[in-house]
Amino acid sequence: xxxxxxxxxxxxxxxxxxxxxxxxxxxxxxxxxxxxxxxxxxxxxxxxxxxxxxxxxxxxxxxxxxxxxxxxxxxxxxxxxxxxxxxxxxxxxxxxxxxxxxxxxxxxxxxxxxxxxxxxxxxxxxxxxxxxxxxxxxxxxxxxxxxxxxxxxxxxxxxxxxxxxxxxxxxxxxxxxxxxxxxxxxx
Amino acid sequence: xxxxxxxxxxxxxxxxxxxxxxxxxxxxxxxxxxxxxxxxxxxxxxxxxxxxxxxxxxxxxxxxxxxxxxxxxxxxxxxxxxxxxxxxxxxxxxxxxxxxxxxxxxxxxxxxxxxxxxxxxxxxxxxxxxxxxxxxxxxxxxxxxxxxxxxxxxxxxxxxxxxxxxxxxxxxxxxxxxxxxxxxxxxxxxxxxxxxxxxxxxx
Numbered sequence: 001x002x003x004x005x006x007x008x009x010x011x012x013x014x015x016x017x018x019x020x021x022x023x024x025x026x027x028x029x030x031x032x033x034x035x036x037x038x039x040x041x042x043x044x045x046x047x048x049x050x051x052x053x054x055x056x057x058x059x060x061x062x063x064x065x066x067x068x069x070x071x072x073x074x075x076x077x078x079x080x081x082x083x084x085x086x087x088x089x090x091x092x093x094x095x096x097x098x099x100x101x102x103x104x105x106x107x108x109x110x111x112x113x114x115x116x117x118x119x120x121x122x123x124x125x126x127x128x129x130x131x132x133x134x135x136x137x138x139x140x141x142x143x144x145x146x147x148x149x150x151x152x153x154x155x156x157x158x159x160x161x162x163x164x165x166x167x168x169x170x171x172x173x174x175x176x177x178x179x180x181x182x183x184x185x186x187x
Numbered sequence: 188x189x190x191x192x193x194x195x196x197x198x199x200x201x202x203x204x205x206x207x208x209x210x211x212x213x214x215x216x217x218x219x220x221x222x223x224x225x226x227x228x229x230x231x232x233x234x235x236x237x238x239x240x241x242x243x244x245x246x247x248x249x250x251x252x253x254x255x256x257x258x259x260x261x262x263x264x265x266x267x268x269x270x271x272x273x274x275x276x277x278x279x280x281x282x283x284x285x286x287x288x289x290x291x292x293x294x295x296x297x298x299x300x301x302x303x304x305x306x307x308x309x310x311x312x313x314x315x316x317x318x319x320x321x322x323x324x325x326x327x328x329x330x331x332x333x334x335x336x337x338x339x340x341x342x343x344x345x346x347x348x349x350x351x352x353x354x355x356x357x358x359x360x361x362x363x364x365x366x367x368x369x370x371x372x373x374x375x376x377x378x379x380x381x382x383x384x385x386x387x388x389x390x
Contacts, residue, residue, distance in 0.1 A: 040220050041216055050240060052239070055378050058377050145360070146360060148357035
């Protein structure tokens with residue numbers, strides 16, 4: 001392939017004319033090709049970015065609260081994402097009476113922190129209702145929290161196989177009390 | 188005893204085959220390489236264990252910088268042209284071919300739509316040095332133009348299969364992220380993706 005047939009311009013008079021080799025040395029060309037390959041291999045970003053899918057609950061247009069199905073609060077876990085990488089969690093009581101207290105605690109996003117809380121809550125729901133998948137986690141990020149916190153919290157849902165969760169605005173009355181308690185802005 | 192004759196072999200190796208392979212691979216890499224688009228803002232991605240890859244086509248991308256500025260980008264040139272048509276119609280812009288061509292190649296941008304014609308008529312070096320101020324967030328203001336919502340609606344109108352990817356810096360405050368989410372939800376978009384880097388569960 002690389003050899004080319006070159007018509008011999010036979011000089012009839014000179015019998016000693018040298019036949020020039022028509023072979024081309026391809027080594028430099030190969031060198032160049034591999035150099036460029038190396039460059040393009042390094043310049044290519046092969047790993048595509050991964051994404052996390054988020055489904056937000058459809059906001060109800062007509063503000064009709066009567067139809068809203070109520071979830072038993074004992075099946076829920078509220079996570080309030082605050083600033084300084086702290087997450088505050090509490091469980092609302094089923095019924096609020098005089099003297100009802102709620103347990104409010106703070107933790108971090110590590111495996112020993114938030115994950116342990118979710119695991120514990122899953123066990124509690126399992127005992128109460130017989131199925132740990134009944135657990136409904138309400139993630140309520142406060143404006144001071146970072147995007148990373150939301151991503152981490154959502155990630156914990158995947159890791160702990162929590163099937164029911166939602167990102168909600170901290171709108172409920174109890175949320176404002178909690179926000180006041182932890183001294184953070186709600187809006 | 189007769190001496191065994193050893194045939195002298197040539198040490199020249201035929202490089203043709205190697206050359207072929209080399210250029211074949213080179214062609215492959217040249218064609219598959221997608222250079223990283225020019226970044227409008229430096230973004231440090233949050234990490235998650237999510238495994239879902241970002242789709243190749245039909246992506247509407249929002250970048251949120253650390254200080255909460257929002258940038259907008261479409262991956263497909265046809266959708267970009269269609270969006271620009273719609274914008275010029277609504278805002279009564281008279282754009283020439285050159286400006287349309289510039290918009291078609293715009294990967295990511297963020298500014299008040301009213302400033303768009305000015306930006307598009309800048310020369311190439313001025314454009315690359317231009318600091319994008321971020322999309323105009325006027326949805327909560329009285330008499331706002333709802334620019335972000337309009338962009339979303341008009342882009343989706345020209346390409347209904349668009350998926351929405353949000354690329355936010357990990358230390359962006361939730362407040363600016365939430366502003367974008369609310370804009371999306373006002374456009375009846377309740378499903379979107381957050382771009383993250385990978386990490387393992389053990390952390």
